[in-house]
Amino acid sequence: MNFYLSGLYFLPLLIGGILLIAPAAISRIIVILSSILLSALALYVFIHVNEPLYFTVPHYVNEIVAGADILMLLYFGWVAIQKKSWLVGVMSIVQLAGLLYLLKNLPAGESMPFMVDKLSTFMFLLINIISGIIAIFTLRYIEEENCSAFRKKFFLALLFFFIGAMNLVVSADNLEYFFLFFELTTLASFLFIGFRKDEVSVKNALTALWMNQVGGIAILAAIFFIAYNGYGEITFSNLLAHANAEGILLPLALLSIAALIKGAQLPFSKWLLGAMVAPTPVSALLHSSTMVKIAPFIILRLSPALKDTPVAMVIIGLTGFVFIASAISALSQDNFKRILAHSTIALLALMIMMGAVGTPVTVVASLVLVLFHGISKCMLFLNAGVLERVFHLKQSSDMDRLGESGPFTALVMTIGFMSLLLPPFGAFIGKWLSIETLGALATDKRLLGALVIVAVAGGGAVLSLLYFKVMGLLINRSGEKDHIKFEKTGPYYAGTIYILLGLVLATMAGLPLLLTYYFAPVASATIGQPVPVLTEGWNLFIGTMRIPLLPMLIAFFLLPVTVVVAMFIRFRQVDRAKEYMCGEKVNYAFSSFYFSTDRAIPYFSAAGILFFIALIMVALI
Amino acid sequence: MNEYLIPVLLIVLAPVIGGLVYGFDRIVKARMQRRIGPPLLQPFYDFLKLADKRQMMVHSTHAFLGIMHFVSLWFALAVLLLGGDLILVIFLHLLSTSLLILAGYSTRSVFSHLGANRMAISVLAYEPVLIIIAVSIFMINGSFDTSVVFASDQPLLYKMPLAFIALLLILPIKLKKSPFDVAEAHQEITGGVEIEYSGLFFEAVYTAKWLDYIFCYTLVFLFAGSNILLGIGLVVFTFFYLAALDNSTARVNYKQMLRFSLGVAFTLAFINLLINSLI
Numbered sequence: 001m002n003f004y005l006s007g008l009y010f011l012p013l014l015i016g017g018i019l020l021i022a023p024a025a026i027s028r029i030i031v032i033l034s035s036i037l038l039s040a041l042a043l044y045v046f047i048h049v050n051e052p053l054y055f056t057v058p059h060y061v062n063e064i065v066a067g068a069d070i071l072m073l074l075y076f077g078w079v080a081i082q083k084k085s086w087l088v089g090v091m092s093i094v095q096l097a098g099l100l101y102l103l104k105n106l107p108a109g110e111s112m113p114f115m116v117d118k119l120s121t122f123m124f125l126l127i128n129i130i131s132g133i134i135a136i137f138t139l140r141y142i143e144e145e146n147c148s149a150f151r152k153k154f155f156l157a158l159l160f161f162f163i164g165a166m167n168l169v170v171s172a173d174n175l176e177y178f179f180l181f182f183e184l185t186t187l188a189s190f191l192f193i194g195f196r197k198d199e200v201s202v203k204n205a206l207t208a209l210w211m212n213q214v215g216g217i218a219i220l221a222a223i224f225f226i227a228y229n230g231y232g233e234i235t236f237s238n239l240l241a242h243a244n245a246e247g248i249l250l251p252l253a254l255l256s257i258a259a260l261i262k263g264a265q266l267p268f269s270k271w272l273l274g275a276m277v278a279p280t281p282v283s284a285l286l287h288s289s290t291m292v293k294i295a296p297f298i299i300l301r302l303s304p305a306l307k308d309t310p311v312a313m314v315i316i317g318l319t320g321f322v323f324i325a326s327a328i329s330a331l332s333q334d335n336f337k338r339i340l341a342h343s344t345i346a347l348l349a350l351m352i353m354m355g356a357v358g359t360p361v362t363v364v365a366s367l368v369l370v371l372f373h374g375i376s377k378c379m380l381f382l383n384a385g386v387l388e389r390v391f392h393l394k395q396s397s398d399m400d401r402l403g404e405s406g407p408f409t410a411l412v413m414t415i416g417f418m419s420l421l422l423p424p425f426g427a428f429i430g431k432w433l434s435i436e437t438l439g440a441l442a443t444d445k446r447l448l449g450a451l452v453i454v455a456v457a458g459g460g461a462v463l464s465l466l467y468f469k470v471m472g473l474l475i476n477r478s479g480e481k482d483h484i485k486f487e488k489t490g491p492y493y494a495g496t497i498y499i500l501l502g503l504v505l506a507t508m509a510g511l512p513l514l515l516t517y518y519f520a521p522v523a524s525a526t527i528g529q530p531v532p533v534l535t536e537g538w539n540l541f542i543g544t545m546r547i548p549l550l551p552m553l554i555a556f557f558l559l560p561v562t563v564v565v566a567m568f569i570r571f572r573q574v575d576r577a578k579e580y581m582c583g584e585k586v587n588y589a590f591s592s593f594y595f596s597t598d599r600a601i602p603y604f605s606a607a608g609i610l611f612f613i614a615l616i617m618v619a620l621i
Numbered sequence: 622m623n624e625y626l627i628p629v630l631l632i633v634l635a636p637v638i639g640g641l642v643y644g645f646d647r648i649v650k651a652r653m654q655r656r657i658g659p660p661l662l663q664p665f666y667d668f669l670k671l672a673d674k675r676q677m678m679v680h681s682t683h684a685f686l687g688i689m690h691f692v693s694l695w696f697a698l699a700v701l702l703l704g705g706d707l708i709l710v711i712f713l714h715l716l717s718t719s720l721l722i723l724a725g726y727s728t729r730s731v732f733s734h735l736g737a738n739r740m741a742i743s744v745l746a747y748e749p750v751l752i753i754i755a756v757s758i759f760m761i762n763g764s765f766d767t768s769v770v771f772a773s774d775q776p777l778l779y780k781m782p783l784a785f786i787a788l789l790l791i792l793p794i795k796l797k798k799s800p801f802d803v804a805e806a807h808q809e810i811t812g813g814v815e816i817e818y819s820g821l822f823f824e825a826v827y828t829a830k831w832l833d834y835i836f837c838y839t840l841v842f843l844f845a846g847s848n849i850l851l852g853i854g855l856v857v858f859t860f861f862y863l864a865a866l867d868n869s870t871a872r873v874n875y876k877q878m879l880r881f882s883l884g885v886a887f888t889l890a891f892i893n894l895l896i897n898s899l900i
Contacts, residue, residue: 446898450756454891457752461715465745468719472726472737479680479728551700551709558693559716563723566685574684577677579730580816 002055004048005116005171007041008124012164019157024149027156028139035132038163042128045121052117052237052525054173061113066103069180072187073099076209079190085206091213098220102176106227106234115173115237118525122367123170123297126374129503130289131163133496137382138281140492144389145279147196155195159285162188166290170297173235175226179219182258185291186212192282193275204274211271215261222254236301243305252302253311253619256356257612260315263295263348265322266608272345276337280385283337288344288377295348296370299355300363304527307358310618313448318611319353320455322346325604327462332597336396337384339470340377343420346459347373353452360531361542363523364515371519372419375507379500380416383409386493396470403477403567408486410474411567412497417467418560419504475567479576484568512540512549628702631835635698639831640664642838642860649864664831671827674820679728684822686724691825693717694832701839704768707755711748714836718744721826725814736813740804742875746882747791753890754784758843760897767843776846778855783893785844789862790886792837794878797830798863800870801878809872 015034019027073096080089138159142152165188169181189212194205223234229247232238242248264272275287285291299306299315306312323346330342347369354366386409387393391402403410488494507514516533520542524531534541538550631638644661651658660666678684697713700706718740725737755765761780762769770777778785794801805813818826841859845852873881 446760447895450760450894450898453756454749454753454894457756458749461745461748461752464715464719464748465741468722468726468741472723475682475723475727476729477680477682477727479678482680548706548709551705551713554696555709555713555716558689558696558713559720562686562689562693562720566682566689566723566727569681569685571678571681571684574676574678574681577679577817577819579679579728580732580811581730582732582811 004041004045005053005055008038008045008128008167009164009171011038011041012160012162012167016157016160016164019160020153022153024152027153031135031139031156034160035135038128039125039132042121042124045116046125049116049118049121050521050525052115054112054115054237056112057114065177065180066099069099069176069183070096072180072183075187076213079206079209083202083206085210087210088206088213091210091217095213095216095220098217098224099179102220102223102227106176106223112235113174113177114171115235116171118522119297119300120170122371122522123293124167126293126371127163127166127170127290130374130378131159131166131285133499134281134285134289134378134382135159135163137284137385137492137496140490141279141281141385141389151195155279158188158191159281162192162286162291169294173237175219175223175234175236175239178236179216179223182219182262182294183213183216185262185286185294186216189275189286189291192286193278195278195282201277204271204277207274208271211261211268214268215258218254218257218261222251222258225251225254240302240305248305249309249311249619252306252309253615255298255302256306256311256315257615259295259298259352260318260612262298263292263352264345265295265318265349265352266325266345267605267612268608269322269326269345273338273341276335276341280337280381280388283341284378284381284385288340288381289374292344292348293351293370293374296351296355296366299352300366300526303355303358303363306356307527310621311615312356312358314611314615314618315356316353316448316452318608318615319349319356320452321607321611322349323353324455324459324462325600325607327459327466328597329601329604330466331462334395334397336387336394336399336470337381339396339466340380340384343463343466344373344377346463347377347420350456358527360523360527360529363527364519364531364533364542367519367522368515372507375500375503376416376419379497379504380413380420382493382497382500383413383416386489386497390487390489390493396473399470399473400476402474406487407484407567408494409489411564412501414471414474414563414567415501415504415560417471418563419508420463420467471563475563479578482570515540515542625703628704631702632695632699635695635835636828636831639834640668640828642834643831646834646860646864649861650868653864653868668824668828671820671824676820676822678819678822679730679817683724683727683817686720686727687818687822688825690717690721690724691829691832693720694829694836698832698836698839701767701836704766704771707758707765707767707770708752709765710767711751711755715744715748717829721814721829728817730817732810732812732816733814735810736804736806736816739806739810739875740814742879743794743797743801743804746801746879747794747886750787750791750882750886750890753887753894754781754788757781757784757890757894757897760894770843770846773846774848776844776848776851778844778851781844781893781897783889783896787886787890787893788840788844789859790889791882792841792859792863793866794882795837796833796863798867800866800873801882802872803875803878806872 011034015030018030022030073092076088076092080092135156138156142155145152162185165181165184169178169185172178172181186209190205190209193208194201226234226239229245231242231245239251261268272287272292276283326342326345326349330339333339333342351366351369354362354369391406393399512535520531520533531542538548540547540549641661643664647663648658648661693713694717697710697717700713701710722737722740725733725740758770758777759765761777762773797805805815815823815826838856838859841855842852845855
């Protein structure tokens with residue numbers, strides 16, 4: 001098993017190195033083959049790891065990790081000087097001081113730095129499959145990028161380095177190692193956002209950098225308090241073993257803060273929105289499908305200890321608020337990628353919340369959301385890339401008549417949006433589970449439960465309005481354009497989108513099976529208690545919760561199938577009428593409507609800051 | 622078997638009953654204005670007339686979505702009457718409304734677009750209130766199933782009167798009655814989404830409105846639990862209230878509607894939820 005695992009860690013690094021020097025024709029083959037190989041490895045590991053697998057590394061790796069940490073922080077400091085960003089500078093100095101202090105004073109215990117359990121393998125599967133698909137998409141996308149040949153290679157190589165870092169981050173048990181890998185993903189984020197080197201990119205990259213560095217500082221502080229409280233080893237598993245120890249709340253709260261920042265929750269949402277200036281594969285990979293999923297990952301990891309603590313209550317309150325606030329903010333957006341970013345923040349909030357609630361059903365819901373959101377958002381973002389490259393569209397209001405010029409893209413995007421929203425697609429079921437279970441939570445924490453349900457329900461309604469607004473543009477066409485011809489976008493674009501479409505449809509069709517054999521084992525390993533999933537007749541039981549399948553099935557025919565059929569159905573022998581224009585002969589620009597919700601955003605941020613302060617306060621008291 | 626007889630009958634006959642309710646509604650409204658009004662069966666005469674008309678459409682996507690709006694609304698109603706999950710029912714209803722909104726967006730017609738936009742805002746106005754009412758019901762019954770509500774001998778009305786008032790406040794939005802009929806607004810945007818439908822395809826959208834009556838009155842009926850007399854009383858009261866309101870108010874614009882619904886109805890439902898969750 002160690003052999004396959006090390007494949008997941010070293011193969012991406014190796015491939016990244018090769019891609020830096022290999023000529024374009026060869027790197028194409030390498031990227032495609034390695035994507036398949038990594039996915040296969042992840043699948044193999046997922047099937048074969050059932051018990052948590054601890055493994056140690058040679059002693060000199062500790063020194064390498066420490067050295068890499070220091071090097072990286074020095075690089076951040078250099079960036080700060082070069083770009084004259086005092087925020088990054090301050091953060092780097094604080095981090096460096098903290099790190100050096102910890103390195104000097106921490107007891108060098110013989111701990112196992114790595115642990116691979118079901119949750120890690122679940123993340124492996126998501127990371128490697130999605131990243132592989134995006135890497136293949138990138139082959140074509142980056143060719144059209146306006147930059148030097150080396151930077152194109154660098155982009156691809158960086159993509160694979162990032163995959164390696166992600167695989168490491170979900171297997172780290174030692175928090176010092178975790179800190180390094182966490183910061184490595186921050187570094188990747190910084191380099192990717194600043195890739196285009198224009199003024200806005202550099203500015204947003206710096207924002208992303210310092211905000212995520214705050215997360216890094218939180219991790220260092222958590223390490224400090226674990227050592228200070230005398231829990232012994234600085235590992236996740238040791239932290240969970242001390243779940244009821246005195247003073248546990250502070251490290252938990254600090255680690256949660258790191259998670260919330262990585263997940264771009266308010267008031268730190270600005271970095272993710274700014275990240276949308278990066279090339280589209282980056283937005284797909286880092287900023288929606290994989291890297292931001294570190295946030296729910298950390299919370300799920302901690303959920304056995306977090307459950308029912310005041311810290312968890314604050315997190316639930318915060319994420320409930322973020323869910324509705326970012327849904328409202330999304331209504332004012334026109335840029336398509338920014339719309340997607342806002343909805344990513346909203347759904348991340350939902351995943352984090354479910355993880356923090358920590359009951360069997362909510363953990364399943366969180367996992368379902370992580371996977372389905374990963375696939376659907378990836379598909380939508382890649383389509384945003386196609387829109388940008390093939391149709392030269394960036395604003396959603398320009399997308400009307402896409403149904404005429406690009407019916408296939410319009411179709412796939414429609415399916416993508418429905419998969420985020422409506423029955424029986426996974427995200428919907430996740431959302432429904434959330435509402436139902438929070439109803440259950442409300443019986444002992446009734447007031448909080450009630451507030452959160454309001455946030456989730458209200459946010460859900462706002463999000464549906466948002467999605468339908470965009471879908472309305474995609475389905476729009478005039479009566480004269482009845483003939484449909486799918487556009488040709490080339491093998492890399494079409495191929496990857498077909499794969500993702502297949503994944504969306506397959507996961508959706510197989511959801512009852514996936515719940516039993518895929519999500520339930522992961523959830524029960526994560527929270528350390530059995531999660532029974534049963535199918536009886538037309539009902540699906542998760543724990544004590546019943547989901548009727550028959551209405552779901554019919555609902556499936558009613559919505560997704562209806563919309564797709566509606567796009568392609570043609571009634572013959574029905575006479576045509578022109579649209580009623582009240583006798584006017586003006587050309588009306590069909591676009592969309594917006595709500596000016598911008599004014600509310602400072603208040604949202606202020607409320608977010610209050611929540612963060614509350615998070616620390618409840619941990620201290 | 623008997624327990625299913627009434628719901629199934631109601632479901633099958635829903636369009637007919639809805640048509641009668643609509644016909645009666647028109648008479649009552651006319652009498653309030655000291656007119657005689659159309660005959661009771663006028664909606665059915667309209668129905669027959671429409672069926673006889675030459676079939677016209679803007680394009681098939683639009684026409685098909687109208688038909689599916691009717692079908693999905695009927696299905697949502699069926700789940701509601703058969704005692705299904707209330708959250709599911711609300712989402713199914715949202716789904717059917719969404720299909721009509723999509724239909725509005727699918728054409729290149731100005732009025733259709735305006736109507737769809739306004740309809741989307743209407744959804745935003747009433748949807749959160751409905752979900753809060755559902756959650757309040759869950760707080761009381763410990764279940765989202767409407768079958769539990771229908772079977773309970775303690776009417777919800779006495780336990781959540783504020784929620785009932787909130788429901789009364791949003792029903793005009795849902796049924797497109799004045800003062801909240803911005804989505805349809807005949808004098809202003811010539812019927813909104815409906816404008817591009819004609820003949821057989823309009824039939825679907827037209828009868829869907831009848832189904833919506835049954836849907837809304839069933840929601841009202843929920844507040845009476847198993848007390849049928851009280852239920853009928855509530856339905857009759859709501860019926861006259863809606864007719865009187867429709868007659869006596871002028872249309873507000875969509876901003877005012879949204880402000881009212883989220884400011885007043887939402888707050889009422891929310892206070893009700895707080896009370897229900899604290900006691």
